[in-house]
Amino acid sequence: MMQSPKVTLFGAAGEVTGSCTLVESEFSRVLVDFGMFQGAPEQELRNADPPPIDFAKLDAVVLTHAHVDHCGRLGMLSRLGFNGPIIVSDATSEILPRVLRSSATLQFVRVEEHGAGTAPSFEVLEPAHLMQSSRARDVPPVVLFGHRDADRVAKMVRAIPWSAWHELPGGMRVRLHHACHVVGAASVELELEHGGARRRVLCSGDIGPFDNPLLAAHQWPERAPDLVVMECTNGHRSLREKDAVRTFDAVVHDAVANGRRLLFPVFALGRAQQLQQHFARLSRDGALDGFQVYLDSGMAVHGATVLERHPRLLAPGPQRMMLRGESPL
Ligand SMILES: [Zn+2]
Known part of the structure; x- marks a missing residue:
């Protein structure tokens, strides 16, 4: 018999990407x-090598949020023998099928580009130990799953209400707490029977920045869990949203005044909606003066639409705007 619930990290341990956490008790096992x-x-080639998990014996998969480093291999699940529910928040259920499909498309595009010799050229500048990897562009990219797999897996997605316990097939319970990170993001709390006692494990998922002007404040469980699995990508930095906003405003004012063009490479979920909010604010303040703003990402536009459909995920100010029939974006 196991002495305590077992937690195994198969990725995002000592590195940033590839989140994959197995939580097991005597009677049940869930993948977060x-x-x-x-x-x-060479990092991406690791994706083709699934972790040593008996996927057919998992009771459920729970997803924290729809960033690719957390959800990007879900499209492989049916091929790996998993046939259970994929538990997500309501907002994530509206985003995930699209992320899976576009991920499948992107994988095929990369194979085609590689075959045609049109793949983008790049050079790794940091970290130093990966600088050799520019040579690895000769390695053909792998296709992990196709559109049919993505659609099959999308049918396994189950949205559950926020903050309420939900029973999983093997006897574990799961609860999602709003994580102030991107639309639909959740910290996942699992309760499992072990050695005659109930234990609680909290997987934080990605969290922060906390003074986010767009999203509601982070929710925490009312009682401390027995174990916390915490992401700490930016744990060594103090991220000050106010300083970032001041810099952003100054850059935009300069561009408007001097006829410059700005290009912002951003994540489609998260930063894109935050920038939209700041551009909308500057526009309402009359500071854009005819300056045109283009958002070149269907996924980013979709993320904004989903956020507007779930005003309870918004910070108080943007939520009040939605109630007045205006969009903060
Ligand atoms: Zn994330």
Whole structure:
């Protein structure tokens, strides 16, 4: 008999991407996140090598949020023998099928580009130990799953209400707490029977920045869990949203005044909606003066639409705007 619930990290341990955490008790096993390894080609090749988990024996997969380093390998699940529910928040259920499909498309595009010799050229500048990896562009990219797999897996997605316990097939219970990170993001709390006692494990998922002007404040469980699995990508930095906003405003004012063009490479979920909110604010303040703003990402537009459908996920100010029939975005 196991002495305590067992937690195994198959990715995002000592690195940033590839989140995949197995939580096991005597009677049940649940996987939290199944994300892609991203970065240099040799990192990405690791995606084709699934962790040593008996996927057919998992009771459920629970997803914290729809960033690819957390959800990017879900499309492989049916091929790996998993046939249970994929538990997500309501907002994530509206985003995930689209992320899976576009991920499948992107994988095929990369194979085609590689075959045609049109793949983008790049050089790794940091970290130093990956600088050799530029050579690895000769390695053909792998296709992990196709559109049919993505659609099959999308049918396994089950949205559950926020903050309420939900019973899983093997006897564990799961509860989602709003995580102030991107639309639909959750911290996952699992309660499991072990050695005659109930134990609680909290997987934080990605969290922060906390003074986010767009999203509601983070929710925490009312009682401390027995074990916390905490992401700490930015744990060594103090991220000050106010300083970032001041810099952003100054850059935009300069561009408007001097006829410059700005290009912002951003994550489609998260930063894109935050920038939209700041541009909308500057527009309402009359500071854009005819300056045109283009958002070149269907996924980013979709993320904004989903956020507007779930005003309870918004910070108080944007939520009040929605109630007045205006969009903060
Ligand atoms: Zn994330």
